Amino acid sequence: xxxxxxxxxxxxxxxxxxVAFWCNPISGHNTLYWYLQNLGQGPELLIRYExxxxxxxxxxxxxxxxxxxxxxxxxxLKIQPAELGDSAVYLCASSSGSGNTIYFGEGSWxxxx
Amino acid sequence: AQSVTQLDSQVPxxxxxxxELRCNYSSSVSVYLFWxxxxxxxxxxxxxxxxxxxxxxxxxxxxxxxxxxxxxxxHLRKPSxxxxxxxxxxxxxxxxxxTYKYIFGTGTRLKVLA
Numbered sequence: 429x430x431x432x433x434x435x436x437x438x439x440x441x442x443x444x445x446x447v448a449f450w451c452n453p454i455s456g457h458n459t460l461y462w463y464l465q466n467l468g469q470g471p472e473l474l475i476r477y478e479x480x481x482x483x484x485x486x487x488x489x490x491x492x493x494x495x496x497x498x499x500x501x502x503x504x505l506k507i508q509p510a511e512l513g514d515s516a517v518y519l520c521a522s523s524s525g526s527g528n529t530i531y532f533g534e535g536s537w538x539x540x541x
Numbered sequence: 542a543q544s545v546t547q548l549d550s551q552v553p554x555x556x557x558x559x560x561e562l563r564c565n566y567s568s569s570v571s572v573y574l575f576w577x578x579x580x581x582x583x584x585x586x587x588x589x590x591x592x593x594x595x596x597x598x599x600x601x602x603x604x605x606x607x608x609x610x611x612x613x614x615x616h617l618r619k620p621s622x623x624x625x626x627x628x629x630x631x632x633x634x635x636x637x638x639x640t641y642k643y644i645f646g647t648g649t650r651l652k653v654l655a
Contacts, residue, residue: 468648533584537582
């Protein structure tokens with residue numbers, strides 16, 4: 429069974445440019461998460477979806493970050509415009525429901541220069 | 542509010558020696574407990590989890606953890622480490638009801654020395 433798939437794995441952009449990350453969760457998992465992981469830190473939740481509904485986006489900086497999960501499967505996380513401080517790993521994860529184990533993708537590593 | 546504390550940011554240990562990575566949590570409601578491992582340039586992989594039942598939980602790669610409710614701890618142990626165990630280890634708690642929110646600790650870097 430395929431795991432959580434993320435792309436791109438690595439991205440280098442100049443500040444003020446836009447960037448987008450894509451995630452395909454494990455088949456059948458209706459709960460999808462986007463986490464931010466800074467160097468030397470644990471993951472921090474940005475947004476959680478139940479199917480296509482964002483049920484927790486309280487930590488998402490909505491002035492520059494946006495996310496969507498239009499058909500309740502794949503998801504896209506966008507940053508526009510990117511700032512130097514956005515350099516981090518963006519992790520996508522999924523589970524078969526709230527309360528169940530979360531499975532992570534390998535992450536999208538963003539460097540803003 | 543819930544929180545997770547991993548007091549040791551780095552733990553160096555010689556190969557074949559035992560290791561314990563400490564995790565303490567704080568929560569006013571019941572929680573599930575997890576340990577994840579992150580190898581360089583990879584995502585997080587589940588090592589083991591405690592949902593209910595026996596307080597001693599065995600996971601992959603020879604790791605085990607013990608849930609201690611009175612001390613609100615969930616320490617990870619391995620009796621004999623290998624070079625390949627060098628990685629970052631994260632403890633996490635999840636609320637067992639309501640929002641089922643996940644909270645991660647700041648991680649412990651295990652460095653296994655030859």
